[in-house]
Amino acid sequence: MLTVPSLTALLSVFCYFMFFGAVWAFLEPLGAQYGIDGRTVGLIVSASLAAQVLGAMTATVFEARIDYRLAVATIGVVALVSSLVLASGPDLTTFWVAALVMGFILLFIVPYQIRLAITADETRTAVLLVPAAQLFGLAIGPIAASLLIDGKDFRPVPEFAAASAVASVLLLGLFVLVARGRPPRAGPGSAMSNNWSNWSGFVTAExxxxxxxxxxxxxxxxxxxxxxxxxxxxxxxxxxxxxxxxxxxxxxxxxxxxxxxxxxxxxxxxxxxxxxxxxxxxxxxxxxxxxxxxxxxxxxxxxxxxxxxxxxxxxxxxxxxxxxxxxxxxxxxxxxxxxxxxxxxxxxxxxxxxxxxxxxxxxxxxxxxxYRLRRRKWVLPITEMLREFETMMAAHRSAEFYYIPFSGYAQFIASDLSDVAPTPRPPEADEAGLRTLRRLRTALAWLPSLRGRLIRSAVAKFPAEDYVQDWLNVYASDRQTKFNEMEYHLPFEVGPKALAEIIELTEKHFPEVYFPMEVRTVAPDEFWLSPFYRRPTCSIAIHHDAANDPLPFMRAAEPIFRRYGGRPHWGKMHSxxxxxxxxxxxxxxxxxxxxxxxxxxxxxxxxxxxxxxxxxxxxxxxxx
Structure with missing residues (x-):
């Protein structure tokens, strides 16, 4: 059930997109009213689309550095000013600037609206409704604005857009006031309650x-x-x-x-x-x-x-x-x-x-x-990785690889015994990489081809790693971004085929997924309830951000794992x-x-x- 904070957050998102939908639908007749010909307005619209892409890319750089409340409020004020400028009968240059600014802020604000929704609702229900609020605002904005048009006077459209921008900021303020009044949530085993949850927050108990x-x-x-x-x-x-x-x-x-x-x-x-x-x-x-x-x-x-x-x-x-x-x-x-x-x-x-x-x-x-290990990391095309799977996984004491969705590349990790002196372990970049992948997913949701090109370009340039350290300084990584996970253990020889199907499923039907897929091998054993009982194993793990509902993705992937004879990891999602x-x-x-x-x-x-x-x-x- 949606709470008051989550409703105010979603309404703030809705009003902001009403502002943009109203202006964008009537930009050509508004320009004509100010003496700007249709071809020029079309050029302005095209340039504004480029500004949207620039805004989305800029947001991926600054999203973690700016407080979401400041960002949403500031962009709301910019939207208000831009709307009032369009309502004032601007000259061509000013019209250009206002349209470009509106294009830039459209997608720049999206990551901050996502953070607003996450903060508003600990159950993550609100964040799943953000795209609906955005689309609904884009649809309702032009309809509502059209009711205010008087003959050939289209100035009420940007005036309505300005009012929508003001409403978005006021709703943000209301959210802040309501959120301050919420009591803190009791933690597991606290004096306030016996609530318990797992690490990701998906499984809860009382x-x-x-x-x-x-x-x-x-x-x-x-x-x-x-x-x-x-x-x-x-x-x-x-x-x-x-x-x-x-x-x-x-x-x-x-x-x-x-x-x-x-x-x-x-x-x-x-x-x-x-x-x-x-x-x-x-x-x-x-x-x-x-x-x-x-x-x-x-x-x-x-x-x-x-x-x-x-x-x-x-x-x-x-x-x-x-x-x-x-x-x-x-x-x-x-x-x-x-x-x-x-x-x-x-x-x-x-x-x-x-x-x-x-x-x-x-x-x-x-x-x-x-003991000591020499650990090496490098990237290679996923097609090559799947083709050479058995050879590469068998060539090292320990080997695994990650596939980053929409990249076309795998990152291969090999660890072998070494007796040379330790060398510095490079700084971990996994969390920074996840933040970038999440921002690209969020900011370029409407431009998947651009998202794919940017990811492919970035992954192809991942620097190789090669270092030697004592065993305890090699295996583990600092996992801060919470996720939910499904992992199935398959007969070793069918691993590449199953992974290829999982990749195709993800990239065709689940663009919201950005977490890498992990592929490992495990030796057979004799333990009766071990997923590795008497068979060499390829383990494939898929992940989804804990802020998103994992079930649609996991339910779609599980039949593929099962078709290849997979045994589920006991501690990871399965049905x-x-x-x-x-x-x-x-x-x-x-x-x-x-x-x-x-x-x-x-x-x-x-x-x-x-x-x-x-x-x-x-x-x-x-x-x-």
Whole structure:
């Protein structure tokens, strides 16, 4: 439901575009009234279109530097002045200037209106309606202005446009006043509420209790007595409702740090709530390293293990393949330990557990001695990348690539072991690149061909990178721009064909998508619910800005992934339920049998988990 702030923001956008629609529709008869011939007015219109492109490009440079309220208000004043100038009977030169200024500000304002809508509505509903408000204003402006025309006197048109510009600014002021009166939103687990959301904000929950047990004993007590269903959260970096519960959410944030390590075997026992970022430094300090990593280090190790999170490399497995021992608290609140020697089948069953095969408390990881990597990045045409896919992905210890929509280019990233001295890692440019891609998407929504040319030109000029660093300074990147993600794991050999179809789908039907697509490889393993179970894998991840509704894009892409035999990433968006999942996992029934033994009362089964597993959700009450 739209709120008062979001309505005032959308009305401000609507009135601004009424101003422009009114003037533009009647520019030729207005010029004729002032003695300007039709051919000259046509030339002015053409020049104004060029000014629109210039305005859009200028906005991509200054959008992050100017406060949206100042920008919208200033442009509203410029629109008012330009309209009054046109109503005053200007000479040819002044008419030219006013028209060019109007053309320039038309698209210059768009990124700021998007920011206005985002600020107005935390649910992002308003921002989805901005294009409708713009088009509606362009349509209504000429109709309303035509009702004011008296015979051959068209001066009421720019006067109406001036009034529309004033209304746009006044509505902005009303929005600012209303927004100041809004109470701050309570955060997860705050004293004001028990609201919880995942990292992107797409998955939300209002549990009766959010608790952070300090040790396994307290965790067991909560599992036995807390209001069900009981779900567990690591860092909240999944995009599916794995954590969502109306009963209890248990955070592992206090269960973190190193328990013990074995220098000779390169093993480390750590608590499940340890974030990957701190874990890297812990391991480096004891002379160990994770064999491989993804590019995000915010997850807790427990969540990364439970969802089969992974890096890239044809001979490198996901995090769960490092498991040597596992300690859980089961659905009855009892502490249970498993070792690879003697309990290998059980570890294969619970290694990818989705927080439903007991709650992970501690794990022993098989690591390797600390090491250095040489990392290189370069761009190449996507056609060449798809043609040489198998050769290039197999030629390096770790390899992946990103495809930037509408660019025609891939950025290839190769990492190989090195024993040379470290060299400086270049400054990260990913966030700056995303901002540019977003601005081009927003500002040039009406000029897709120009957008494509600009993106292709920019990507083709990406500088190559080549540096050597210790492993912990190579894998992860700082991801600030929030997004939602779908990732499917396909048989390695069909990866290029599937990606080509995803690219075609995106560029034909989803021009609003600007986030790069990520392509990786993962080695096969023996874990029963692992997406990499007994097959070499190509993983393809697609992303969409968290400010936009991801579902239309994801729903359109998923059938392509499924047609190629894809298994979804457990922590990323997908629509599969037990009937489809069972067909993808040969040891599905065996895994469910182990799960029943660990959680016989379904205490850890929420309605979402019940749909995944094809079982009944757990009781909403507690065990006394």
């Amino acid at each position: 549990p009766r209790l959010i608790a952070s047990p300090a040790d396994a004993g307290e965790l067991g007590d909560l599992i036995r007595t807390a209001l069900g269903p009981v779900r567990v959260v690591g860092a909240g970096h999944s995009f599916t409702p794995l954590v969502k519960s109306e009963g209890t959410i248990l955070s592992l944030e206090k269960l973190e740090g190193l328990v013990s390590h074995d220098a000779e075997k390169h093993q480390a026992r750590v608590r499940a709530g340890t974030r990957l970022g701190p874990l890297m430094h812990i391991l480096q300090g004891i002379g160990q390293g994770l064999p491989n990593m993804g590019d995000i280090d915010r997850q807790a190790i427990g969540g990364a293990l439970g969802t089969a999170t992974h890096g890239s490399g044809p001979k490198l497995g996901a995090y769960h393949t490092q498991l040597e021992t596992v300690q859980i608290v089961d659905g009855l609140g009892k502490l249970r330990d498993f070792k690879r020697a003697g309990d290998q089948e059980t570890i294969h069953a619970i290694g990818v557990a989705l927080g439903a095969f007991g709650v992970l408390t501690e794990v022993t990881l098989n690591n390797i001695a600390t 599969l339920k037990a009937v489809e999942l069972k067909k993808l996992y040969p040891r599905w029934d065996d895994a469910m049998a182990v799960r029943r033994d660990i959680d016989p009362q379904n205490r850890l089964v929420s309605p979402y988990m019940a749909g995944l597993f094809g079982i009944e959700p757990g009781p909403s009450g507690s065990e006394r």
